[in-house]
Amino acid sequence: MVGIILASHGNFAEGIFQSGSMIFGEQENVKTVTLMPSEGPDDVKAKMKEAIASLDDQEEVLFLVDLWGGTPFNQVNSLFEAHKDKWVIVAGMNLPMLIEAYASRLSMNTAREIAKHILRTAKEGVKVRPEEIESVKATAAAPAQQSNAGAPGTFKYVLARIDSRLLHGQVATAWTKTTRPTRIIVVSDAVAKDELRKKLIQQAAPPGVKAHVVPVEQMIKLAKDDQHFGGQRALLLFENPQDALRAVEGGVPLKTINVGSLAHSPGKVQPNKVLAFGQEDIDTFIKLKEAGLDFDVRKVPNDSKGNMDEIIKKAQGELNRLRKS
CATH class of the missing domain: 3.40.35.10 (Phosphotransferase system, sorbose subfamily IIB component)
Structure with a gap:
């Protein structure tokens, strides 16, 4: 079974793990890694290595992290190169993504398969009311980018x-x-x-x-x-x-x-x-x-x-x- 590691700033990873268990049931081969205010990058890397070592399959691992470029992402990314053929890192972790990952493990055997499958669910899980706000074009932000010069x-x-x-x-x-x-x-x-x-x-x-x-x-x-x-x-x-x-x-x-x-x-x-x-x-x-x-x-x-x-x-x-x- 593909191992999953949830990594975040603060207790977010533990909280979303608990929420996932309430909705989808208890899960094996899922670990959490947290960066607390008093800790630094080396602490996170040590936790990450310990979490990986505790998985049954350390080759097929899916990392769900809270923030691209944050310390949890950076520390797993520093270990990623030696396993890039099988490991996958997905940033922007949310609950729909996690639940879909749990469901996908029942029929999919690789982290890459699961990652591809959960991306759409993660994006579709972001909704808003009133609905007309969703219709605002993303291109509206383009002029602001130009003003950076x-x-x-x-x-x-x-x-x-x-x-x-x-x-x-x-x-x-x-x-x-x-x-x-x-x-x-x-x-x-x-x-x-x-x-x-x-x-x-x-x-x-x-x-x-x-x-x-x-x-x-x-x-x-x-x-x-x-x-x-x-x-x-x-x-x-x-x-x-x-x-x-x-x-x-x-x-x-x-x-x-x-x-x-x-x-x-x-x-x-x-x-x-x-x-x-x-x-x-x-x-x-x-x-x-x-x-x-x-x-x-x-x-x-x-x-x-x-x-x-x-x-x-x-x-x-x-x-x-x-x-x-």
């Missing part, structure tokens, strides 16, 4: 963000909805050398937006000669503050940097739930401030902004205490 022949930097997770759900949904970029550019020497990570980032781009990965020096060159980009709205993603500082010192004309998330590692302290600083990070943020940049410290647009001066002061105090202990 900036002045001809120049980049417009709509967001520059430091986030060790780079392109993930918060960026692919909340920030792109708010800033409306036409290009997402990951600026990182390390990622530019990693073909798998580059491919995963390109695949995680939201519809209508192209994702690129460039080394820091290449971004500096693009900033100085951006004529061939013809008015693109650019959202820049940096994996760490050091790459952001190199870009700014090299001439990338940024005025504000959004600080979203920095992963914890040995020797670092956590002044809040999502940021981990070592001494080099603190020194780098101070240099960015001295270069005239403002900091926008928040994970998503609706969050209240944190005070970077207070965060740095707290992190420095914790590092000093760590050294003395």
Whole structure:
């Protein structure tokens, strides 16, 4: 029997699993994977591997995830390449999709067969009242897409963000909805050398937006000669503050940097739930401030902004205490 893994931000996967069981009955070889607020990508990947290992058939697996480009999608996608002949990932999980997948397993033996079959049911399950709203043409959104362009022949930097997770759900949904970029550019020497990570980032781009990965020096060159980009709205993603500082010192004309998330590692302290600083990070943020940049410290647009001066002061105090202990 084809195994099914439901993956989501928060408890959505567990909730929809429970709903599916109420409607269609208890199911074997179905597992849930959740990303909780206190967890990161590595936690999700570990859960994903554990869920896969618990299935009777680990070759034929259908992954139903909540959001294309989100962390649950990205982590299963990072495992997908070695199994792409049989595994299938379907984003946009809803209850009609899940029930149809359960029913399809009774007569279909491959994840690909089931995936093809459930797509139509998933789309047809989205309905609205009053019915005339459904008749609105999707093409009505086309003019808005055209309005994303900036002045001809120049980049417009709509967001520059430091986030060790780079392109993930918060960026692919909340920030792109708010800033409306036409290009997402990951600026990182390390990622530019990693073909798998580059491919995963390109695949995680939201519809209508192209994702690129460039080394820091290449971004500096693009900033100085951006004529061939013809008015693109650019959202820049940096994996760490050091790459952001190199870009700014090299001439990338940024005025504000959004600080979203920095992963914890040995020797670092956590002044809040999502940021981990070592001494080099603190020194780098101070240099960015001295270069005239403002900091926008928040994970998503609706969050209240944190005070970077207070965060740095707290992190420095914790590092000093760590050294003395």
